[in-house]
Amino acid sequence: GENVEQHPSTLSVQEGDSAVIKCTYSDSASNYFPWYKQELGKRPQLIIDIRSNVGEKKDQRIAVTLNKTAKHFSLHITETQPEDSAVYFCAANQGAQKLVFGQGTRLTINP
Amino acid sequence: KAGVTQTPRYLIKTRGQQVTLSCSPISGHRSVSWYQQTPGQGLQFLFEYFSETQRNKGNFPGRFSGRQFSNSRSEMNVSTLELGDSALYLCASSFPGGADTEAFFGQGTRLTVV
Numbered sequence: 272g273e274n275v276e277q278h279p280s281t282l283s284v285q286e287g288d289s290a291v292i293k294c295t296y297s298d299s300a301s302n303y304f305p306w307y308k309q310e311l312g313k314r315p316q317l318i319i320d321i322r323s324n325v326g327e328k329k330d331q332r333i334a335v336t337l338n339k340t341a342k343h344f345s346l347h348i349t350e351t352q353p354e355d356s357a358v359y360f361c362a363a364n365q366g367a368q369k370l371v372f373g374q375g376t377r378l379t380i381n382p
Numbered sequence: 383k384a385g386v387t388q389t390p391r392y393l394i395k396t397r398g399q400q401v402t403l404s405c406s407p408i409s410g411h412r413s414v415s416w417y418q419q420t421p422g423q424g425l426q427f428l429f430e431y432f433s434e435t436q437r438n439k440g441n442f443p444g445r446f447s448g449r450q451f452s453n454s455r456s457e458m459n460v461s462t463l464e465l466g467d468s469a470l471y472l473c474a475s476s477f478p479g480g481a482d483t484e485a486f487f488g489q490g491t492r493l494t495v496v
Contacts, residue, residue: 272441303482314386314472314487315425322482360425367481368413368474369438372425 273298273365277373285381290351292376294361295343301363304337304344305370310357318359319346348378356380383408386475386488394494400461403491407454407475413437414456415485416448419470428471431456463495 274297284290296304305320321328321335321344328335332351337344348355358377362370387406395401407414415438416428427440431450448458454475460467470492474485 305484307487314489316487317484320484362425364481366438367432368415368430368476368483368485369427369440370415370417370425370485371427372417374424 273301273363273371275361275363275371275373277361277376279376280374281377281379283379283381284351286351286353288351290346290348290355290378290380292346292359292361292378293343294345294363294373295341296363296371297342298363298365298371299342301365303364304335305362306335306346307360307362307372308357309360309375315360351380353380353382383410386473386486388471388473388488388491390491391489392492392494394496395463397463397465397495399463400459401463401493402457402459403471403473403493405456405458405473405475405488407456407473408477408486411475411477411486412454413476413478413483414450414454415474415476416456416458417472417474418442419472419490420468425472428458460493465495468493468495 277294302323307315309315334347361373413432415430430438434450450456470490472490474487476483
């Protein structure tokens, strides 16, 4: 089955700097890669997603890149702000509406 | 539109009991998925229902079961509860429910087994 590895497990950056989180997946049939942000005590919320027919997608300060050949995808957050502090999860689909999640990255933005 | 609603928000059960959790998807969404979230194992897929049919199932024992009703509301049941079943149970709904459509999560039900 699908396996998704996510690194790093914790990340601390200065406010205004960039943060990068990386994920690898194993199932070459996966074609949908969402990123979720989960604040303490709240539900996971989609922040950006990418499909396998696209190599890069950007939404304001957030971007995701996908390398299908190497089976890895990354989340880039620029100009980080304190409200970016949260746990971020990458995921890859395996069949209809089954998401396999990475273990999560706890991002802390230091003022 | 109202978001995904899960009830109850919190539950405390005793080992050996059974529990039923409920999920009401966003209006018009026909796919409902269930996930278990724990600090050690992260987010793990339980099962997914679409138009009252289970389309996909994760690697959980048979004590975990679910169903979906004609109005797309879904329930999951855990029988013979074990201490290790303590977790946040999240459901997610999507439209139209294909392999690459966004899943919207509910707030979750926090289950504690004592």
